[in-house]
Amino acid sequence: MLVLQGFLTILLSFWAVIDQQGFVITTWFPIMMALFMGLITGDMQTAMIIGGTFQLMALGVANIGGSSVPNWGLATIVGIYIATKTTHNIADAKAIALAVGVPVGMIGIQLDVLAKVINTYVAHAAQKAMNAGKFKKMNRILWIGPLVFGLSTALPTALVVCFGSTLVKSVLHFIPAWVTNGLSIAGSMLPVVGIAMLLQVMPAKKYLSMLLIGFFLSGYLNIPMMGVSIVGLAMAYYFYVTTVKTNTTTSTSSALSADEEGDDFDE
Incomplete structure (x- = not known):
């Protein structure tokens, strides 16, 4: 062996x-x-x-x-x-x-x-x-x-x-x-x-609250790292759905509206 x-x-x-x-x-x-x-x-x-x-x-x-x-x-x-x-x-x-x-x-x-x-x-x-x-x-x-x-x-x-x-x-x-x-x-x-x-x-300063939550879960509640990671994944997904995806959808809608107005003006 x-x-x-x-x-x-x-x-x-x-x-x-x-x-x-x-x-x-x-x-x-x-x-x-x-x-x-x-x-x-x-x-x-x-x-x-x-x-x-x-x-x-x-x-x-x-x-x-x-x-x-x-x-x-x-x-x-x-x-x-x-x-x-x-x-x-x-x-x-x-x-x-x-x-x-x-x-x-x-x-x-x-x-x-x-x-x-x-x-x-x-x-x-x-x-x-x-x-x-x-x-x-x-x-x-x-x-x-x-x-x-x-x-x-x-x-x-x-x-x-x-x-x-x-x-x-x-x-x-x-x-x-x-x-x-x-x-x-x-x-x-x-x-x-x-x-x-x-x-x-x-971007620690921007997401300092999330870092503090993770530290609290691990340091004071003794939650295993896998549990802290799952909470972090949930928070990241929530941030993506409510902020990134919403802003992307809004920007796309605004661009489409501008194109439609441009077409009406050409007519």
């Missing part, structure tokens, strides 16, 4: 980066990687908590224009695999996942740059074959591109799967308690930072 989990973890890291460059079915989002890692490791609760932590770290970070950013998807995969194999305590698992995943995510920047540099030569080689009319050779060369991208994440994941658990246990044995405690505190603060970043791009 351990061998199968390791193989599936490596396969997931290989597929995810190729998917991100092409089909975008699963996406590199940490929370999506956590879902699959939860199925692989059999510890969905720990996986989703770690994935949510890395997802909040990834908010506002995008590789626009081909730029390279920390690979938090890879960090999630590696962090969850090591954490679930090292401890069954969720607080300790978060600290271990951050301690292992963050450096791997930062290394992902260099690996992404390296893969893009190599694929530049791949693209030139394929173009050269195309100009020479060797289209079958061109197609064979182009297969190297996805392979390079896949290996850029599969190789570090394989190293972690093969040697990571023993290495991490040795490292954690020498890491002071204040370091792991600090990582746990930082992980607990990340949701606050993530929500604050989201509020900056949301």
Whole structure:
């Protein structure tokens, strides 16, 4: 079972980066990687908590224009695999996942740059074959591109799967308690930072009353998040029907009336 989990973890890291460059079915989002890692490791609760932590770290970070950013998807995969194999305590698992995943995510920047540099030569080689009319050779060369991208994440994941658990246990044995405690505190603060970043791009002032209602339902009535989400959906639907849809209908009616008046004037 351990061998199968390791193989599936490596396969997931290989597929995810190729998917991100092409089909975008699963996406590199940490929370999506956590879902699959939860199925692989059999510890969905720990996986989703770690994935949510890395997802909040990834908010506002995008590789626009081909730029390279920390690979938090890879960090999630590696962090969850090591954490679930090292401890069954969720607080300790978060600290271990951050301690292992963050450096791997930062290394992902260099690996992404390296893969893009190599694929530049791949693209030139394929173009050269195309100009020479060797289209079958061109197609064979182009297969190297996805392979390079896949290996850029599969190789570090394989190293972690093969040697990571023993290495991490040795490292954690020498890491002071204040370091792991600090990582746990930082992980607990990340949701606050993530929500604050989201509020900056949301019309919070315009819909402050709705935010307060949601906070009241969750903070004082202890309603589960699904219940709060249903209330939010109902409020959004009511706002759409009474405001957006009504204004759209009124604008359409006014436009039709203006057209009819214009036709009468022409006659």
